[in-house]
């Protein structure tokens with residue numbers, strides 16, 4: 682079956698692990714269901730994960746109470762930032778309608794993963810006027826048996842005029858945290874970063890772990906493949922893994938910027954943190970026919986977490 686277009690009727694997703702929910706105004710969504718109350722919700726608008734719940738049904742991602750409906754990008758969850766460059770902030774993929782990809786090219790899967798969905802985005806005529814490159818962007822979103830979430834992006838250059846293209850990319854992940862002042866990020870200490878608040882000047886991080894006392898907007902360069910977000914009050918640690926994405930953006934707008942953002946509550950900065958696996962410093966270049974792959978893995982584990990121990994299996998099993 683060919684990939685559904687945005688105007689085709691809802692696809693019949695025949696699996697007890699998947700549900701397709703139709704809603705007006707570009708708000709159709711797919712729900713992935715795992716064991717007990719684990720679930721993931723994905724909006725076709727933006728190809729955006731808007732909810733990820735653990736087996737107690739607790740929400741793990743932040744979504745603003747002031748998030749605006751399409752065609753505006755949606756504040757929270759996991760917006761996909763592509764293709765960035767001299768375009769609208771964070772690129773246009775996050776405010777386009779994606780389609781279900783009924784026939785994705787094979788992707789190695791863990792047989793234990795039953796709940797997944799494949800989405801696809803291709804540029805429209807208008808997109809091509811703005812960014813004159815033909816591409817196929819395939820996104821697989823999977824909910825693992827233990828409640829972990831993974832997003833795999835495959836971007837292919839389908840230009841027929843022989844031209845390469847370059848882009849930057851980010852999984853703009855909004856984590857829900859109890860209180861930003863009590864949160865620590867481990868794995869980025871001693872890393873070099875570009876400070877977006879200081880004209881992208883380069884610095885080296887000092888100290889044992891990253892804590893938050895004011896606005897932060899940094900791009901950590903050549904960041905490790907595993908980063909932990911430790912939420913003391915929730916007794917929860919998020920473990921973020923990344924492949925094919927050298928950098929990691931860390932962002933919290935803090936109070937002043939929060940007030941200036943129309944789609945964000947004045948005090949919501951206290952309950953969110955963005956840690957965004959990304960390719961920012963060096964754009965990715967694809968020749969026609971070439972494909973790039975970038976993967977994000979998320980797990981939420983109880984904070985019997987020991988400092989410096991970034992292996993989630995060790996965290997879970999001692």
Ligand SMILES: O=P(O)(O)OC[C@H]1O[C@@H](O)[C@H](O)[C@@H](O)[C@@H]1O
Nearest residue numbers: 770771853877898899930932957
């Ligand atoms: O408001 P937007 O476009 O979603 O961006 C939010 C933030 O996203 C972060 O990734 C950027 O580093 C910040 O500079 C930016 O302010």
